[in-house]
Amino acid sequence: MYGNAHLAEWLFEYGIYLFFVKPDAVHLALFTGLTVSVATLFVSFNILTGSLSFYLGNFEGLTQQWRNAMLTFSTYPATLFEGTVKLLLYTLIPVGFVTYLPIEALRSLSLIHTALAVVGSTTVLLVGAGVFYYGLRRYSSGNLMQMRG
Template sequence: MSLLSYLRLAAAYIKLNWRMQMEYKSAFASQFLAMVLNNSTWLAFWLIFFDRFPVVRGFGQADVVTLWAIASAGFGLSAACCFNLHNLAALIARGQLDTWMLYPRALVPHLALGKLSPTAMGDLAFGYGAYLLLVKPDLEHFLMYVFLTVAVAVLFTGFNLMRGSLAFFLGQAEVLSEQWFFSMITFSTYPSSLFDGWVKLVLFTLIPAGFVAGLPPEALKQLNWNMALLTGLGALAVLGFGSLCFALGLRSYQSGNLMEMRN
């Protein structure tokens, strides 16, 4: 199948998921606003922190706003389109991939695109809102920001495939997958200049938060497209590795006789 065909599939899923959310407008609005407020609270913490200590390891208020704008928009974009991957370990452990295997084309796109998260939409809106309103970028910075948020979204999608695929090999891997995710999110929202040595190596491999909190804010600060492209390459590598883990794991997937309805 061509790339165009898959893009059409993605557009159809996004449209369908959006319509489903609009059936419960007030629930959607409350979750969307809550996530915007949640992220604003975190940003408020950092603003309080940097108000007291203006620069820590080269990071100041503007840098932390940029960091949060990239991390939340990138994560939001990934989860808004591919929310099912967020719970992949649970889906595998409960034999709930069966439903998605009945569709034509590859399994991952159907599975990933099958669900939209309202809170993720809040993350996405917060990221773009914070960047436009607080950083006030010029056109070139904004274009780079858009590129970086897409790259970070690709990275999170690959990371979710990677951690979720653990369930193929370990069976019950929900707790481990969750802790891995929390570690990734936590490292992604703190200035990466705080870490050095072997931790830096971990942040570009096992917990690839360096491609969220390390390279992207620096690329925007210096308007360095090489760094931005490196982020994109890192994201593609994580997506590739995640897809490989999923493909290898799928060979050992065992179905059950459970009757399932997709939701």
């Protein structure tokens, strides 16, 4: 059922976009690509925050807070934030790659904004995978040491 709910959500979102925006082929292709980029970023960010448990112990509560921060800040317009807060929203909580860049890319058909969104998503994916695999290696080797001792 869980997978069907996501499929229904995805179909609804595309239906709304097609019905209200009535995009041409270029906008629809860009929308599809950016959808994949944003989905990758959300999954990658969850992997990254969840992997911090390898280093910090029971981190489940804070992991949930990070996820909620990502969702909450993605509902605000990017023009609301400036300076240090905006820097944090592109680094610590990479919500700028979810909201501002994809919207600007679609609005103006900007290849620069599209590339920045994809690069940001890919960076979070690589960092998340690196943190996970390094933590997993550290965790498994720590367990082997305890078994031998």
